Amino acid sequence: MKPGKRLTVPILSSFLCALALILSACGSTTxxxxxxxxxxxxxxxxxxPVVGDVATLDPALVEDTDSNFPIQSIYTGLVTLDSKLQVKPQLAESYxxxxDQMTYTFKLRSGLKFSDGSPLTAKDVIYSIxxxxxxxxxSDVSYYLQLLKDFDKVNAGTLPTLIDDSLSAPDDNTVVIKISQPAAYFLQALSYPTSYVVNQKLVERYGPQWTDHLDEGAGSGPFKVASYSHxxxxxxxxxxxxxxxKPGLKKLSIPFFTDQAAMYRAYQSKQLDYTPVPPENLxxxxxxxxxxxLSQLSISYLAMNYLAKPFDNIKIRQAFALALNKDIIVKTAVRGAYTATNHMIPQGMPGYDLELKGPDGTTSTKGNPDKAKTLLAEGLKEEGLSSLPPITxxxxxxxxxxxxxxxxxxxxxxDNLGVTVTVNSVARAELLKLESATKNNAGPLQMxxxxxxxxxxxxxxxxxxxxxxxxxxNQFNYGQNNSTAATEQQAVQDELVKADVESDNAARLKLYNDAEQKTIxxxxWLPLxxxxxxxLTQSNVHGFNLNSQQQLPPDDWSDVYITQ
Incomplete structure (x- = not known):
């Protein structure tokens, strides 16, 4: 999801346990x-525990994993992802x-209610979307709904609403959604919280502060809010x-902590039932x-601005990538807590490519210093430079x-390139702001x-x-630059457009694999x-297993319980 997911800060991702599709858990308590x-x-x-205060409890705004955990417990949408990441109906009984693959008709379950007991109907669904x-x-995450017909017009303010346009409710139990093009991933995108149903009366009664009043009947999930302290x-x-x-638990307590170390100490003193393990305690x-x-569907990487010198040159970008021995970095810097990779699409995802190569044409994550030096020299010659400009x-x-x-x-x-790189540490919010400002610009970010x-x-x-x-x-301005590789990048962009609308799954995965190899x-990205x-999960907790989307499907809370 977005930084935190939306360009997720790594520490947030590591707070949530994910049920790997490719690995089995140690110490399972199922x-x-x-x-x-x-x-x-x-x-x-x-x-x-989560890092508090959470960024938001509004499903239309959620971008980070810590906020997503309570949101997934309080609200639901038309569809969800099960423990194996397969789309299944949720509020919908069927669809x-x-x-032409462009109109989806959902039939809702009968007798749906918000947590205050008021009816939840098709009108509430289309209101929320x-x-x-x-x-x-x-909403910085409304783009998950960009497939909706006329999304661009409403998002730009030239059309007042999608209701009775691409969103309609012919009766209380029917939702009709029209999209702008065939897309095999539409239902997957619809599983994101941006389509979850909120209680209109709370939003209209309290305005921007409505999430401070969730105890008045906010959502339709397996849990409801008893209290919320920032x-x-x-x-x-x-x-x-x-x-x-119904949940097997009577209460789900989500206390706020400042860091992993504090959570770990609280767990050891039996104040918590779950904690991430700090690297120093692994x-x-x-x-x-x-x-x-457990493996997570999450990649940490470095980005380079294609409009900023010297990273407008492909050989210099490749030199910087191949100068790094990721195996050593992972082993020493993060104590082997992660897995070195050359991939964008993580292992465990549909479309993961076992045959993907790094920029040197090998699967090695140890780097290639000799080739890196050669590429740097060639890149400098192409740019007419004797040395690199300052790099931050x-x-x-x-x-x-x-x-x-x-x-x-x-x-x-x-050591490998003779290049001095200056580092600049900023607050998370500032980094996100700088990333947005870098789109279509040579700055403020270089790398x-x-x-x-x-x-x-x-x-x-x-x-x-x-x-x-x-x-x-596309904050690194891929394809939107004047480099010698821009034409090839634009061809990849065209290939992605084709992949998005391809109805044959094997064919679309092949297109995505080809596009990933070309972008690597x-x-x-320079994946790390x-x-x-x-x-750690206390031994008297049973059935708590998040899927690799870092979610517990709503009905799976019925399997979670505490023993004596």
Whole structure:
């Protein structure tokens, strides 16, 4: 999702455990030993920490993983992703698609209610989706709905609403959605919280502060808000109006913490039921039966501005990429907590390409210093330069491991290329602002840190989101530059357009694989590692297994409970 997901800060991603599609958990707690007894209702409380205060509890605005955890518990949408990342109906009982693949008709479950007991109808669904798109909502993630017919007109303010246009409710139990082009990933995108249903009366009664009043009946998820303190945390209780399988827990407590170390200490003193494991404690905890290590659909990488000298030259970008030994960086800077990678699409995602090569044509993540030196010399000659201009790498330093990784990258660029790179550490909010300002400009950023975590399980979320012409996240100006490689980049952009509308899944994955290889050759990203989540879960907690989207499907809360 976006920084935090929207160019996710790595520390946030590591706070959430993901059920890997490719790995199995250590210390799994999914089954109940015959010798233990389920605790009584007063003990059915699960305490899960996040970095607080959360950025938002508005599903139209959520961009980060910590905010997404309570949002996924409070609200639901037409569809969701199950434990295997397959789309399944949620508020919808069923759906069908027109022959031209551009009209989706959803039939809602009967008797749907908000957590205050008021009816939830098709009009609430289309109100909520339309609200996300309206300019007044100021959603930075409304683009997940950009497939909606006339999205661009409403988002630009030239059309007042999508209701009775691409969104309609013929009756209380039917939602009709029209999209602008066939897209195999539409339902996956619809699973993102931007389409989740909110209670219109709360939004209209309280305006921008409506999420401070969620205890008045906000959503339709398995839990409802009992209290929300911006300084302490969120207290949720089981929603007795929930239409699906009721939660096994009576309370879900989400206390706010400042960092992993504080969470870890609280867990050790039995104040929490779950905690991420700080890197410095990994080796100690690996033998703990409560320890889990799970692969995440999240990549940390460095980005280069194609409009900024010297990174407008492909050979210089390739030189910087091949000068890094990612294996050494991962082993020493982050203590082996992650997996070195050359990929954009992470392992475990549909479309992961086992055959993908780095810019030197090999699968090695050890770098290639000799080739890097040759490429740098050739790039300098092409640019008519005897040396590189000053280079600055901007990054967010909240994560100590990433600071060490940047230090090592600096040293490897110095040792292997003779290049001095200056680093600039800024606050997370400032980095996001600088990234947005870099789109279509030679500055303010030249090279910077970023991270991306899957919003939905489709390669479109990794490739088209970043590399298509005009997208908000093409902040490195791929294809929108005057370099000698611009024509090839624009051909890749055309290939992504074709992939997005291709109905044959095998054919579209092949197109995405080809586009990924070309963008890696071009150093669209300089991938560093794929994240893994290391965590501890108390042994009396059963059934708590997030999927690799870092979500627990709503009905799966019925499997989570506490034993004595």
């Amino acid at each position: 089954s109940t030993p015959t010798s233990v007894t389920k605790a009584d209702d007063s003990k059915q409380i699960f305490r899960y 069908n698609v027109s022959s 339309n609200r996300t798109v309206l300019p007044a909502t100021k 300084s302490k945390g969120i207290e949720l209780v089981a929603n007795d109006t929930y239409y699906g399988k 080796e100690t905890e690996r033998s703990n039966k409560q320890f889990r290590e 790498l901007t990054y967010y330093a909240k994560n100590p491991g990433f600071k060490k990784a940047i230090d090592q990258a600096q040293q490897q660029w110095q 910077w840190q970023a991270n991306w975590t899957a919003d939905y399980p489709d390669p479109q979320d990794w490739l088209s989101t970043f590399y298509q012409k005009g997208t908000d996240y 050759n071009d150093v669209g 590692w794929q994240l893994k989540a290391q965590s």
